[in-house]
Amino acid sequence: MSGDVLDALAEFLLEGRTxxxxxxxxxxxxxxxxxxxPRLLIYAHQVxxxxxxxxxxxxxxxxxVVVTREGEAAWFALTDACFRxxxxxxxxxxxxxxxxxxxxxxxxxAWLAELADFEWCxxxxxxxxxxxxxxxxxxxxxxxxxxxxxxxxRHDLDAWIDGGDPHADARPGEAxxxxxxxxxxxxxxxxxxxxxxxxxxHLERGAGLPARLHPARDALVVxxxxxxxxxxxx
Amino acid sequence: xxxxxxxxxxxxxxxxxxxxxxxxxxxxxxxxxxxxxGVGGRQGRTFDACRExxxxxxxxxxxxxGGDAPLDASFLAAVRxxxxxxxAPWWSDHVSASRLRDTELNDLLPVPFDDxxxxxxxxxxxxxxDVVGAPLALENATWxxxxxxxxxxxxxxLTRVLDASGCALLLDVNNVYVNAQNHGxxxxxxxxxxxxxxxxxxHVAGHTLRDGVVIDTHxxxxxxxxxxxxxxxxxxxxxxxxxxxxxxxxxxxxxAVLDEVDRARAHCAAALAAGVAG
Numbered sequence: 001m002s003g004d005v006l007d008a009l010a011e012f013l014l015e016g017r018t019x020x021x022x023x024x025x026x027x028x029x030x031x032x033x034x035x036x037x038p039r040l041l042i043y044a045h046q047v048x049x050x051x052x053x054x055x056x057x058x059x060x061x062x063x064x065v066v067v068t069r070e071g072e073a074a075w076f077a078l079t080d081a082c083f084r085x086x087x088x089x090x091x092x093x094x095x096x097x098x099x100x101x102x103x104x105x106x107x108x109x110a111w112l113a114e115l116a117d118f119e120w121c122x123x124x125x126x127x128x129x130x131x132x133x134x135x136x137x138x139x140x141x142x143x144x145x146x147x148x149x150x151x152x153x154r155h156d157l158d159a160w161i162d163g164g165d166p167h168a169d170a171r172p173g174e175a176x177x178x179x180x181x182x183x184x185x186x187x188x189x190x191x192x193x194x195x196x197x198x199x200x201x202h203l204e205r206g207a208g209l210p211a212r213l214h215p216a217r218d219a220l221v222v223x224x225x226x227x228x229x230x231x232x233x234x
Numbered sequence: 235x236x237x238x239x240x241x242x243x244x245x246x247x248x249x250x251x252x253x254x255x256x257x258x259x260x261x262x263x264x265x266x267x268x269x270x271x272g273v274g275g276r277q278g279r280t281f282d283a284c285r286e287x288x289x290x291x292x293x294x295x296x297x298x299x300g301g302d303a304p305l306d307a308s309f310l311a312a313v314r315x316x317x318x319x320x321x322a323p324w325w326s327d328h329v330s331a332s333r334l335r336d337t338e339l340n341d342l343l344p345v346p347f348d349d350x351x352x353x354x355x356x357x358x359x360x361x362x363x364d365v366v367g368a369p370l371a372l373e374n375a376t377w378x379x380x381x382x383x384x385x386x387x388x389x390x391x392l393t394r395v396l397d398a399s400g401c402a403l404l405l406d407v408n409n410v411y412v413n414a415q416n417h418g419x420x421x422x423x424x425x426x427x428x429x430x431x432x433x434x435x436x437h438v439a440g441h442t443l444r445d446g447v448v449i450d451t452h453x454x455x456x457x458x459x460x461x462x463x464x465x466x467x468x469x470x471x472x473x474x475x476x477x478x479x480x481x482x483x484x485x486x487x488x489x490a491v492l493d494e495v496d497r498a499r500a501h502c503a504a505a506l507a508a509g510v511a512g
Contacts, residue, residue: 002350010334031382039378050340088338091296091309130274185276
């Protein structure tokens with residue numbers, strides 16, 4: 001019986017059932033204290049409130065766009081839909097936000113999903129676990145920092161973020177953005193030029209760098225995207 | 235292994251850096267492993283600096299001792315690693331469900347106060363404790379509804395869970411107050427019936443009255459009624475029980491939070507000085 005009640009409670013919270021449904025599903029009003037049934041909504045509000053708080057914290061710019069343009073109710077509907085499609089499976093709270101960019105793929109404006117991906121990559125660069133290979137940045141072979149991620153977008157998100165106007169649309173424009181965490185532990189991003197991407201691709205393949213890429217390599221070393229600087233300068 | 239003694243504070247990312255900068259007295263720190271697992275960078279360094287400065291104890295919310303989903307092995311492995319990393323003398327979680335249908339609800343849900351729940355929680359708590367390899371303290375949780383099927387009151391339920399599991403009790407005094415306000419009953423009598431020899435730690439916090447229901451919001455400062463109940467608990471214990479202030483809502487400057495830690499210290503001393511009072 002205990003398990004049946006918990007399963008009904010799960011259905012109530014996860015599927016958005018009403019308190020009346022839960023009461024009926026667990027044997028009817030005679031099995032509940034009258035004062036308690038309205039209080040069931042406290043749990044529904046708390047569960048949804050924490051889910052919304054999670055996305056508010058990880059995707060503040062996306063929230064700003066949706067709330068500014070469509071109102072808070074639209075943001076709430078979006079977060080609720082996200083966690084129905086991507087249930088929280090991970091005990092690490094932030095990890096449960098990873099499904100949000102995919103949730104936005106079919107939604108206007110078209111660049112919103114890319115903005116969500118951008119914010120997710122910023123979070124990862126900021127919070128990613130320490131990697132032992134990064135502990136001695138000047139030593140060892142030339143390599144990418146463990147936090148490096150390259151994402152390709154169809155809109156100029158960098159310019160949009162600089163503009164800071166949630167009413168404005170991001171301009172179309174192919175761009176590759178590199179995310180990483182600096183030696184000073186700052187989460188960084190930058191639009192990658194063709195030579196930057198070539199350097200990163202060479203390192204990923206373990207291939208030697210042609211001399212024409214050395215200037216780009218050196219700039220990436222200074223930024224902290226590439227480690228093993230002593231090997232370069234020796 | 236490090237020991238927890240005196241008066242502590244729940245570590246929150248909001249004030250973690252400020253905490254490291256303070257010179258004020260603080261004996262130990264509690265942290266929520268779900269917020270710190272796998273976190274590197276600046277926050278990770280902050281955590282490590284706290285670890286070097288204070289004894290620490292993990293206080294998790296994902297055990298779901300009262301739930302029906304299988305225990306999360308990755309969660310238990312993370313708690314085990316945190317216990318080893320911090321030298322914590324114990325870890326703690328709640329007498330509640332937080333994971334149902336293999337989904338994290340990220341909330342502390344009630345369980346029926348019945349025999350089946352006692353057996354399920356005790357079994358899962360023992361299993362979790364064995365996997366983690368450290369003593370487990372279970373916290374009395376708030377509950378806003380009594381689920382159908384109850385065959386005993388909360389006090390008996392809690393005592394039976396502790397007896398069957400062999401776990402220690404993390405006594406949350408604010409939760410005792412909140413539950414008494416919402417369901418009736420004398421909170422002092424509730425405390426008097428608890429097995430105080432099992433109490434290894436106390437939590438104090440604030441709450442919010444919302445639409446006629448007292449909600450456990452961990453807003454501060456700690457209300458006088460909770461301090462009065464805390465003094466009663468300390469008199470009942472007859473010793474300094476490691477006590478922790480939780481402040482999670484509308485967090486002010488760190489000094490205001492640390493003022494509450496000082497108050498806990500003062501209330502504890504006053505209660506013990508007064509001896510066993512009526």
